[in-house]
Amino acid sequence: MSRPARRFPKEFLDRYSQFIPDFSEFLEAMQTPLRRTFRINSLKTSRDRALELLSDLRPKPIPWTDLGFSVEDGDRLGLRIEHFIGLIYVQEAASMVPPLFLSPLPRERVLDLAAAPGSKTTQMSAMMQNSGLVIANDQSPGRVRALISNVDRAGCLNVVVCRRDGGILASALRGSCDRVLVDAPCSSEGTIRKSTEALDRWSVAAIRRFSGVQRRLALAGYDALRPGGTMVYSTCTLAPEENEQVVAELLRSRPEARVLPASLPGLKTRSGLAGFNGQEFPDSLALAARILPQDNDTEPFFAAVVQRAAL
């Protein structure tokens, strides 16, 4: 069901109609409220048992993850006992993708550089079977409280929570992490489907402001990788300045870095852009994934998988 037609700023329409395919479908999808989705927390229960307990909601599988589901009537999902005891985590379907691209393994050391409120931290903790170490960082005091609360509820015993400037923390961890997730703070165009307030705040100036922070975090996150380690850079926004351009800057600064394919069975993605506003991006950015709302009924997302060269 669509909300009443929303007036998108002319600048928004002008810039995104340049490169978003099936643009009218895109706009229609952006005005459609998001379905409620959740992830089963394998640290606390099995997939089958959770589905048995939630059978009244008739959960429908999300194709790209065994543990993700959508429900029609999910407004009260967060008020269920199953949620309180951490059997499920309410999480947007596209937000489940970056950890799946990163694929952390048990006993590894993983850095989540902008972690709050913790959906991806707790997902990675579960993928690692509560072993090894997830360093979950966020600079904002309020958001760190939410992060700790969610780590507690999900039962994550392999997480340390830090509240540091991401660049400074990553410097302290230089060369030591098997995997790094930089799910960067962004202009959050992707959240328009949740709340049109994001559209009220939208401006090209905000995009440029975020882009500077993102370039610094991406570089710091990359430097925290051990040789041969893997990083995922992701945002929930569409702006090339916050996505391809950030990764392109990283590739220019760290020429040994290489972009790996980002794909999952069951997830429709579009290639990273070849250029924007007269700027050309490296060919390898075509391997990055743009997730458009009309393709999988999700928020828009961008993700690039970057590997540090082995010694």
Place this chain on the structure above:
Amino acid sequence: MKHVQSIQARFGIPDEVFKGLEPIQAQDTVFVGTREVMKFNAVNPMRRGIRLCRIFSYSTKPTTWAMQVLGSRATKNVIALSEEQARRIINGGELRLEADVEDGFVLLRWNEFTIGVGLYRRPVLKSQIPRFRAVEESSAEG
């Protein structure tokens, strides 16, 4: 660590549950996490693992969040609750019931899941679950 042992002893939690985990005490609180979590020293983190218990002069109080993940194999001082009872306790209420447990801190179980910690003084069971997380009262309760 004696506080971990006292929790294991009170609730009959087998040693294997704590295998690969380490406790660390900070003032009156004990945290528990993986060895890698406890060894992490690149920076001073805000939090390591999960808060296991608070230490009082008269007893050790286990936390709801730690017992949710570590208490599922407890064999003693556990009270099984119906769904209606569980909802009432999670929402901060109390119950009057007879249970085959000692007075003091108890683990509360709904189905096979530990939902948190309660304080039992026969016949009153009081919730010790943090109250900021309400759950919906069952529609079956009317």
